[in-house]
Amino acid sequence: MVDSVTIAWSGGEVSGRLTGDGPNGILLAHGAGVDQDHSFIVLLRDALAGDGHTVMTFNYPYTERGSRSPDRVEKLIECHRGAAEFLRPQVETLFLAGRSMGGRIATLLVAEGDQAAGVVLYAYPLHPAGKPEKLRIDHLPNVTVPLLFFLGTKDALSRRELFDEHIGPLPNAEVDVLDGAGHSPKGGGWTYESTVERLVDGTSAWIARISSGSSNLQKP
Secondary structure (H helix, E strand, C coil), X not given: CEEEEEEEECCEEEEEEEECCCCEEEEEECCCCCCCCCHHHHHHHHHHHHCCCEEEEECCHHHHCCCCCCCCHHXXXXXXXXXXXHHHHHCCEEEEEEEXXXXXXXXXXXXXXXXXXXXXXXXXXXXXXXXXXXXXXXXXXXCCCCEEEEEECCCCCCCHHHHHHHCCCCCCEEEEEECCCCCCCCECCECHHHHHHHHHHHHHHHHHHHHHCCCCCCCC
């Protein structure tokens, strides 16, 4: 069962979808080009819930109003904070997760001091497409909680050599490499279904390790 919820944040309200029943909560944020009801986000949400987690998605303000142009970063962070505050008291442990831009905003939120047990990054946008010099890494040293990156070897927004240089050495990062995958969750031999299966298996195993106090860092 999926419950529709209303999430208050400092700038107003956005809608959310809450499902699952487990002690570990996952706040799943969508990427820049879609909203929380995109078929891939729904598939991932439901699969994570089916694996024993309480999962909530939400819209950022721009997608709530039907726009495709993301709000300024500060506004995205504030909305994300409101969603985290909504879910946090309903679960024993809160993990943040996000697809592309949503994952980046989650790391910015934690870098500002918001509490989470860890952050899962599905296709972290290390840099804009075609602009590898504009790295989105300055805040990452301020993120001290465990990080799990799912990296496609053909991701045009995360060139492998730059990822290895700037993300690989982070002491709190684990990396799950998807061979042949690009930034999209399908292509390169991957489908929505096979990508979701890999992401859910890896996420659940990582959360179990974090929750038990153990870790198994894997550098790409």
